[in-house]
Amino acid sequence: MESVYQPKEIEPRWQAYWRDHRTFKVIEDPARPKFYCLEMFPYPSGRIHMGHVRVYAIGDVIARFKRMRGFNVFHPMGWDAFGLPAENAAIQKKVHPAKWTAENIDYMRGQLQKMGLSYDWEREVTTSLPDYYRWNQWFFLKMFERGLAYRKMASVNWCPQCATVLANEQVIDGRCWRCDTEVIQKNLEQWFFRITSYAEELLAGCDRLTGWPQRVLTMQKNWIGKSRGVEVRFSVEGRPEALTIFTTRPDTLYGVTFMSVAPEHPIVPLLLSGRSEKEAALAFIERVKKQDKTVRTAVSQEKEGFFTGAHAIHPLTKERIPIWIANFVLMEYGAGAVMAVPAHDQRDFEFAKKYRLPIRLVIQNREGTLIEPLTAAYTDEEGTLVHSGPFSGLGPKEAQEKIARSLEEEGLGKNQVHYRLRDWGISRQRYWGTPIPILYCDRCGVVPVPESDLPVTLPEEVPFTGKGGSPLSESPSFLNVVCPKCKGPARRETDTMDTFVDSSWYFFRYTSPRETAGPLDPKWADYWAPVDQYIGGIEHAVLHLLYARFFTKVIRDLGLTKIDEPFANLLTQGMVIKDGAKMSKSKGNIVDPDHLIETYGADTARLFSLFAAPPEKDLEWSDEGVQGAFRFLQRVWRMVYEHTQSGFRPETGLPVDFSKASPRTREIRRMTHRTIQKVTEDIEQGFQFNTAIAALMEFYNALSKDQAGPKPEGEEAKDHAAATAEALGHLVSLLSPFAPHAAESLWEALGHPPPILDRPWPSFDPEWIQEETVEVVVQINGKVRNKFSAPAGLGEDPLRERALADPKTQSWIQGRPIKKVIVVKGRLVNIVL
RNA sequence: GCCGGAGUGGCGGAAUUGGUAGACGCAAGGGACUUAAAAUCCCUCGCCUCCAUAAGGGGCGUGCCGGUUCGAUUCCGGCCUCCGGCACCA
Numbered sequence: 039m040e041s042v043y044q045p046k047e048i049e050p051r052w053q054a055y056w057r058d059h060r061t062f063k064v065i066e067d068p069a070r071p072k073f074y075c076l077e078m079f080p081y082p083s084g085r086i087h088m089g090h091v092r093v094y095a096i097g098d099v100i101a102r103f104k105r106m107r108g109f110n111v112f113h114p115m116g117w118d119a120f121g122l123p124a125e126n127a128a129i130q131k132k133v134h135p136a137k138w139t140a141e142n143i144d145y146m147r148g149q150l151q152k153m154g155l156s157y158d159w160e161r162e163v164t165t166s167l168p169d170y171y172r173w174n175q176w177f178f179l180k181m182f183e184r185g186l187a188y189r190k191m192a193s194v195n196w197c198p199q200c201a202t203v204l205a206n207e208q209v210i211d212g213r214c215w216r217c218d219t220e221v222i223q224k225n226l227e228q229w230f231f232r233i234t235s236y237a238e239e240l241l242a243g244c245d246r247l248t249g250w251p252q253r254v255l256t257m258q259k260n261w262i263g264k265s266r267g268v269e270v271r272f273s274v275e276g277r278p279e280a281l282t283i284f285t286t287r288p289d290t291l292y293g294v295t296f297m298s299v300a301p302e303h304p305i306v307p308l309l310l311s312g313r314s315e316k317e318a319a320l321a322f323i324e325r326v327k328k329q330d331k332t333v334r335t336a337v338s339q340e341k342e343g344f345f346t347g348a349h350a351i352h353p354l355t356k357e358r359i360p361i362w363i364a365n366f367v368l369m370e371y372g373a374g375a376v377m378a379v380p381a382h383d384q385r386d387f388e389f390a391k392k393y394r395l396p397i398r399l400v401i402q403n404r405e406g407t408l409i410e411p412l413t414a415a416y417t418d419e420e421g422t423l424v425h426s427g428p429f430s431g432l433g434p435k436e437a438q439e440k441i442a443r444s445l446e447e448e449g450l451g452k453n454q455v456h457y458r459l460r461d462w463g464i465s466r467q468r469y470w471g472t473p474i475p476i477l478y479c480d481r482c483g484v485v486p487v488p489e490s491d492l493p494v495t496l497p498e499e500v501p502f503t504g505k506g507g508s509p510l511s512e513s514p515s516f517l518n519v520v521c522p523k524c525k526g527p528a529r530r531e532t533d534t535m536d537t538f539v540d541s542s543w544y545f546f547r548y549t550s551p552r553e554t555a556g557p558l559d560p561k562w563a564d565y566w567a568p569v570d571q572y573i574g575g576i577e578h579a580v581l582h583l584l585y586a587r588f589f590t591k592v593i594r595d596l597g598l599t600k601i602d603e604p605f606a607n608l609l610t611q612g613m614v615i616k617d618g619a620k621m622s623k624s625k626g627n628i629v630d631p632d633h634l635i636e637t638y639g640a641d642t643a644r645l646f647s648l649f650a651a652p653p654e655k656d657l658e659w660s661d662e663g664v665q666g667a668f669r670f671l672q673r674v675w676r677m678v679y680e681h682t683q684s685g686f687r688p689e690t691g692l693p694v695d696f697s698k699a700s701p702r703t704r705e706i707r708r709m710t711h712r713t714i715q716k717v718t719e720d721i722e723q724g725f726q727f728n729t730a731i732a733a734l735m736e737f738y739n740a741l742s743k744d745q746a747g748p749k750p751e752g753e754e755a756k757d758h759a760a761a762t763a764e765a766l767g768h769l770v771s772l773l774s775p776f777a778p779h780a781a782e783s784l785w786e787a788l789g790h791p792p793p794i795l796d797r798p799w800p801s802f803d804p805e806w807i808q809e810e811t812v813e814v815v816v817q818i819n820g821k822v823r824n825k826f827s828a829p830a831g832l833g834e835d836p837l838r839e840r841a842l843a844d845p846k847t848q849s850w851i852q853g854r855p856i857k858k859v860i861v862v863k864g865r866l867v868n869i870v871l
Numbered sequence: 872g873c874c875g876g877a878g879u880g881g882c883g884g885a886a887u888u889g890g891u892a893g894a895c896g897c898a899a900g901g902g903a904c905u906u907a908a909a910a911u912c913c914c915u916c917g918c919c920u921c922c923a924u925a926a927g928g929g930g931c932g933u934g935c936c937g938g939u940u941c942g943a944u945u946c947c948g949g950c951c952u953c954c955g956g957c958a959c960c961a
Binding site for chain 1: 872873874876878883885894897898911916927940956957959
């Protein structure tokens, strides 16, 4: 063993050892409980960044810990390899996306290997290879058969920078999730996945995902956006068509004074036909339609409307209700039309004020203080219904049920649930993605590629001009095909799939990565799935994490898996920030992992990123903090080295009867077992790696202090040596998930065969975690005034007596009468005066 | 506006879920070693204050204001601030 800690020497050595001995290879083993540990796979952008270091360090600690705890740990890695940067590189640097991606993967794989991560690389998956993406196409065909994949003309989000369509989930605050460019709306014929078919199950499943952070579940619930209400049919005066609206507040039905319909509503032209208002109304509609949807739906947008001249008939009162076109009503949600109750809806209130429409109070508050004219809408669902016919006097909640039932009985309405969630638009007008396996035949129309013709591979020779439009449409050999049905001429779909399709099922592919008969082998998928611990960034709360849940349910319904949910437990790690901001090239606050590992070694990089903050919080980078982590490893190294130099023999150790050992030796033992307990519980209960590492540092500090003391003599020397050997062995074992390379070397130096990963996790002796003596605090009226030490097991009465007997305590009491004495065993005595 | 989460030293963060607030690390200050520096090791380190040669002592302190309790960073009520999500969703 070298006397100085030299990560540059030992890290490559152990990485070679692990590789040569296939230490991380995993095989199915029904005899042991399985544990599937997975970190979100990276996009091969070129080089890893500190965010990668952090998430993979977290995952690796969990994987190594679980393995030492006896689990058959599945810990794979792969590449989310399709995506825009590769194509942009092709345009800018004239390098083919496939080549660019492959080179990046090779480089980044090397970087990850330098971190000493315990991946089974034999199961590596790359989504841009045909043996992977053919199964995306296969899933597409299966979904097409079941009506879960369909094509429609729709207003879609378009990112001008990326020159492609985006799903709703990929638009953040009106901007592209990738490049932050403002998104515009376009009408295009696009492919969609019918995720809305699973809206209810996706929502209900949230309540069973007990291993997920609450905030992620809340975000998903908000995104799905369920609301219960009633669909009510209003007949239209002088017309056969009815106007159907959706409301969550049927209790306010008697307060309806007008109707608002979306400008795009199909009934609008019918209502306008032959009316004098027609021309002006059409002009208004055109103006609103021209507005971008993100602008139009902003809260700050002025409410505007136009009267159609038509009237609806109130289903209960038979009153005539004017029908207005309103800019704030969205065709995509509910029925595209709403009943307006200005007294109890703030938007309707403002609209009514502006256009001088009547405002009718139908719910009086509890205090009975609402008087007309109202100054604002009363929107609370509390109080009493008034002016509501037979329903007057009811509470709003009760009225909602009764009015809904009454409407239903008379065939005027029905209970209805609406979701905010929209279908997932998956068409992308770019090259570097999975070709959508569809043909367009002049005679047969839309024809799916037969399964036997999969994969539809990407043509290699295409021009990357950056002019917009899919490069696939520039490849005649790709484009022009024969229709499999009629053998006539047909054209291929030139759009590719959203790359989020690739990542929606990759965790299944790892379970049988080379399977050729299907996307996965149900036998192995059922053995490994679900992922027991998933780790990744919070930014995927409603992107990848929602899509993967959806795909899992589809895969289940295809009969390929029995599980309903892909990820049993989810850990969302925080960002790595420096100088108060997320690391980015533009801010110039990047720390390069290569440089860090070169300087301090992977173990230090891992240790620091685990020590500086709890995993779910943001991590403030500190160069000095990194040095602190390095110093700690150095100190542990030196202590083990000195131990091996001072007459240590590997066989020095247990069993020894420590109960008869000196207090000093017993203290080492106690510290050892308490540290095992603390580190184990910190990792197991909420992944508190920061405090686990702190406990290891405390352990080291205590051992170091002991070593600095006088050399023990005679019998005591033997016991002391045994306790120290045990302590160091456990210290190294406990350290091994965090700093695996250093731990392997130290473990070897202590006379054990590698790998330390195959060594069981240390267990603690409950007898030895008890303190022998404790410091007892004496409080007077809740303030600490004195302390004394006492045997740990001392009862209440002796504790009280000892506290009161102490002259210092007495001097605080000053002879005043004692009202009460509270004794907490092993902790404190509080004297109340 | 609605829904989550968080406010603790100079900094990152601890605190057995009602029982000594500030573990551990960083930074800072002092010292040892050294020709010197680096490295390493030792000591001090919440704020204010008293006695003072020193040992030691006192008050305040976990965003703010109240409450419950012998005792509150922890529980309850009311505010303030920050972060994240959703938002003309009917």
